């Protein structure tokens with residue numbers, strides 16, 4: 305089932321928003337004109353990532369400073385899992401997720 309999150313027309317560079325879908329917190333952001341969808345939860349200790357800094361394609365969690373390369377979500381340090389990146393779905397003029 306497609307769950308719409310945002311209108312495509314609103315996805316400008318720098319867009320960032322969070323959503324609750326089926327009990328999960330999701331983070332949608334736009335980097336280099338590419339929408340990226342991920343769990344809004346740091347794989348280190350679960351801090352929300354919507355306040356994370358984003359610079360040169362690196363998302364850095366505010367809580368303990370773990371950093372992740374986007375768009376892959378790959379961690380930039382040992383001992384930490386990568387971001388849980390999610391597949392984006394499209395329907396009409398909306399971006400969303402299939403659940």
Ligand code: FES
Pocket residue numbers: 346347348349350351365366367368369370
């Ligand atoms: S919870 Fe994100 S770096 Fe620790």
